[in-house]
Amino acid sequence: GAGVSQSPRYKVAKRGQDVALRCDPISGHVSLFWYQQALGQGPEFLTYFQNEAQLDKSGLPSDRFFAERPEGSVSTLKIQRTQQEDSAVYLCASSLYRAGEQYFGPGTRLTVT
Amino acid sequence: ELKVEQNPLFLSMQEGKNYTIYCNYSTTSDRLYWYRQDPGKSLESLFVLLSNGAVKQEGRLMASLDTKARLSTLHITAAVHDLSATYFCAVDISWGGTASKLTFGTGTRLQVTL
Numbered sequence: 001g002a003g004v005s006q007s008p009r010y011k012v013a014k015r016g017q018d019v020a021l022r023c024d025p026i027s028g029h030v031s032l033f034w035y036q037q038a039l040g041q042g043p044e045f046l047t048y049f050q051n052e053a054q055l056d057k058s059g060l061p062s063d064r065f066f067a068e069r070p071e072g073s074v075s076t077l078k079i080q081r082t083q084q085e086d087s088a089v090y091l092c093a094s095s096l097y098r099a100g101e102q103y104f105g106p107g108t109r110l111t112v113t
Numbered sequence: 114e115l116k117v118e119q120n121p122l123f124l125s126m127q128e129g130k131n132y133t134i135y136c137n138y139s140t141t142s143d144r145l146y147w148y149r150q151d152p153g154k155s156l157e158s159l160f161v162l163l164s165n166g167a168v169k170q171e172g173r174l175m176a177s178l179d180t181k182a183r184l185s186t187l188h189i190t191a192a193v194h195d196l197s198a199t200y201f202c203a204v205d206i207s208w209g210g211t212a213s214k215l216t217f218g219t220g221t222r223l224q225v226t227l
Contacts, residue, residue, distance in 0.1 A: 031213075042117075042201050042217030043156070056214065091155060099205070099213050101146070104156040 002026065004105035006092050012111045013082045021077045021108045025094030032075050033102060034067055035091040043091055049075060050098060082112045115140045117204050119218035126192045126225050134221045136185040136202035144205035145185045146215065147176050149198045156201065160187075192225045199223070 005024045013019050025032050031050055035043035036059075045059040051072035060067070064083075069075040079086055089109050093102040116139040126132050136145070144163055148156040160169045162178035162185060169176050173196065175188045185202055199222045203215040 033213075033215075035215075040220075042203075042220050043215075045214050045216070048214065095213065099144075101158065101161055102213065102215065103158070104148075106155045 004092055004094055004103055006105040006108050008108060009106060010109050012113060015083060015112055016081050018078065018080045019082055019110065021090050023075045023092030023105060025073065026103060029094035029096050031095040031098055031100070032069055033093040034077050035093065037089040037091055084112050086110060087112045115204060115206055115216045117202060117216050117218040119202060119221050121221060122219060123222045124224070126223065128193055128225055128227055129191050131191065132189050134187040134200055136218055138183050138204045140206065142204045142206055145178050146203045146205065147187055148201045148203060150201065151198050194225045194227070197223055197225045
């Protein structure tokens with residue numbers, strides 16, 4: 001079956017621009033996670049959804065970051081007024097149930113110039 | 114705050130040799146994952162370790178978990194070039210079935226040379 005997909009795969013933004021990153025989880029997966037992976041580092045948790053409810057957003061680095069999953073399926077991570085420190089790979093993962101194994105998408109590499 | 118430390122951070126191995134990657138974590142958890150990441154690619158799940166003393170093996174890789182020592186190891190037997198990648202451990206700090214929030218180690222970059 002299809003895995004987690006993300007789009008775009010690469011995004012170049014000028015500092016100050018807004019960006020939107022999309023995640024399509026595995027069909028039927030209840031939980032969806034966003035992680036940020038800086039170059040040479042391990043992924044860091046950003047936020048978590050269970051169905052359409054955002055239950056944990058403790059990892060979002062600033063109020064410029066916003067995530068939604070309005071219908072409990074596709075999710076969008078939005079970054080407003082991008083800064084150079086936002087350059088990273090943004091990974092989406094989904095799991096079948098709340099504490100289940102997470103399956104990761106290919107990521108979106110964001111470069112802010 | 115949970116800390117997850119891996120060592121070594123970089124490992125250059127000759128083909129055919131054995132080596133172990135260590136993952137130490139700072140708080141109680143009974144669920145630990147190992148992932149592989151190739152350059153420019155996403156994370157591929159290798160092992161899920163769910164209890165103290167768990168040992169899993171797949172090919173040349175074997176992972177174990179000691180929850181009392183807060184330590185997991187990934188052992189590589191007779192390394193081959195195809196194993197060259199970055200390996201991450203990740204600790205799950207969920208409790209009582211609440212959502213998993215993985216905390217990753219810094220990764221071990223493995224390079225297998227001829």
